[in-house]
Amino acid sequence: MKVIASSVRKGNVLEMDGKLYVVLTATNFHPGKGTPTTQIDMRRISDGVKVSERWKTTEQVERAHVDEKEYDFLYEDAEGFHFMEPQTYEQVTVTPDVIGDAKVYLQDGIRVYLQTYQEVAISITLPQKMTFEITETEPVVKGQTASSSYKPAIVDNGLRVMVPPHIGVGTRIVINTDDNSYVERAKD
Secondary structure, eight states: OEEEGGGOOTTOEEEETTEEEEEEEEEEEOOSSSOOEEEEEEEETTTOOEEEEEEETTSEEEBOOOEEEEEEEEEEETTEEEEEOTTTOOEEEEOHHHHGGGGGGOOTTOEEEEEEETTEEEEEEOOSEEEEEEEEEOOOOTTOOOSSOOEEEEETTSOEEEEOTTOOTTOEEEEETTTTEEEEEOOO
């Protein structure tokens, strides 16, 4: 199926020269003068080689037809990451190179989307926002205003996040999984 380059997103699967590529990042550039372009970094599924391509935003690219289903994360072992399809209880093992940076977000029972092509997992999509508890950060300073100054914090999965100054240890926060950024205090 042909789509315009500017509509390609992280996790999409493209077909070029008979090979499949999973999109790692897609950035649109709109210079003041000249043609807008889309820079796409992707990984070739067959051998894991990373490739970077640039197209005009209106150029057509071939998007491969990929099955996408919900799966629950079970556990990780020497074989890889194990997921279960919630309706059929069918289990799938995914290799670490497909999971990549998403590894830090995988917790018991988390629901993710796995994209499969010919019954092989090729890409993972996490929930956009997830809640974590802060385990380590600088202490709250009384009288410090909620200006644009952020401080580093570490959450219970080991991820390092920049948070506002009023957030302390033990606070549950919501993180955007696309760019590992602080969104808000958890409401639970």
